[in-house]
Amino acid sequence: MIPPAPDPAAAPDAPSGPAVAARVEAVWRLESARIVAGLARLVRDVGLAEELAQDAVLAALEEWPVTGVPANPGGWLMLTAKHRAIDRLRRDDRLAVRVRELGLDVLRREPGEGVADFDAVLDQGVKDDLLRLIFTACHPALTPPSQVALSLRLLGGLSTEEIARAFLVPEATVAQRIVRAKRTLADEGVPFEIPPVEEQAQRLQTVLGVVYLIFNEGYTATQGEGWTRPELCHEALRLARMLAAWAPEQAEVHGLAALLEIQSSRLAARLGPLGEPVPLLEQNRGRWDQLLIRRGFTALLRARQAGAPGPYVLQAAIAACHARAGRAEDTDWPAITALYDQLVRLTPTPVVQLNRAVAVGMTRGPAEALALVDAIRGLDGYHPLPSVRADLLLRLGRAEEAEAELRRAAALTRNTRERTTLLTRATAIRTGT
């Protein structure tokens, strides 16, 4: 099949190779999810769909410097990849089957018209295709690192190298994760579908969990030099916003979007002048991004309209309480404590219990909070725990113990910036500054 004729208007100033490569990359980032999702519906294989789309990218890199960039570059990539998909299906004698499955009568017509029908079908269910794509990328048969890598690759349009750099792991590791994930999906015959109703709630939680995982790795980098990696937060936020558009009837989807918008609003304020972490209550609130906060509030309202609050909606509501307070001392701690009470009932994890204890410390005092913290089990090696204990002990006048806890937290964190901050605080207690 021949791709559409190049745009004559673009041809006279056919751009240079590097300029074209930059445009192809940008177009790919913006359009790849739609392209791969549409193709996956045709070929029923996410790995093959991505391969076909990548082939189209290679074709663009060869052709566009000669012909000029087409007027609708995303459409060109889609059409080129689709032609290849149809050729592939035809070669495998699967075209007729697929056409029947898609409910089309292509075979009774000219091949060209058949393509037009594919166009019509592909245009129709874009949102559903994208949902199918993220449900597939986050399929429970895959390990969380594979789900993360595949989601960033297929939905975010990131390259293997970019994902590796973002997670500070070797490129070969990510490449292998993706290859293995695609093989698992093929071996297990994972269908390209939105899960059946009875599985949907569970599967959606997995998808949201993957997006949240990506965000958190960017928000508080678990290791390395930088305290945050905002690009990962941005990718997660994009995914959350898209999910909210694709599945607007789900309260938790809006809840996650609201949570990530509001948390992202503080990214700049969370970093001190030397790149050191600044705790929430000490942040300069003037540096919070009000645009993202407003988006978060809107998403939270949508969540409340959509149904009963789940864990993400509750966390977003907590984040909103902080966002509403003009000064740290204006924080509505009773409201936050009440929200944590609800959250701990839904998800009684040790981390939620710890956060709830912090809120209790602000409403009912450090002694009660410390008792709650000391009752938490299963957080060995989690550095925020000794850090929280240090704060409470300090408020109780137990400075020596507080210092020891800060040093314990410093020894536990794998993030260099955070370790420095914790040790500085420990030293400050010792010297009484």
Next chain:
Amino acid sequence: MPDGRAPRAALLDWEWPVRFLLTMNGGGPAADQDLYAEMGRFVEELTQAGVLLATGGLDPAGTHMSAAGGRATFTDGPYTEAKETIVSFALIDVRSREEALELARRFWAVVGDGEGDLRQVYGPES
């Protein structure tokens, strides 16, 4: 860059948010029903993708402001040629300048003819 700030690079240089303000000047052909519909679809798509943060139209008349020594003077518009006046804007959230340019190309493909500017937005971090 004119203000001496280095342009922000694409992904993984840990600079975010990367926002651009796309503005359109007046004086272009009047929008018809088809253009409104097509622009509506484009806006919806970008909103859903989380790319479009804010958009709006501006009253071409407005009030011109100038100040000298802290004293402001206001002059009711229209104060310049329509072609030099911003009549609408879109604030977009992208990963790179290249992405912003691609989106701008799509915008003009819908609009057809006109003039405008694409400028990176900094803050509120500073």
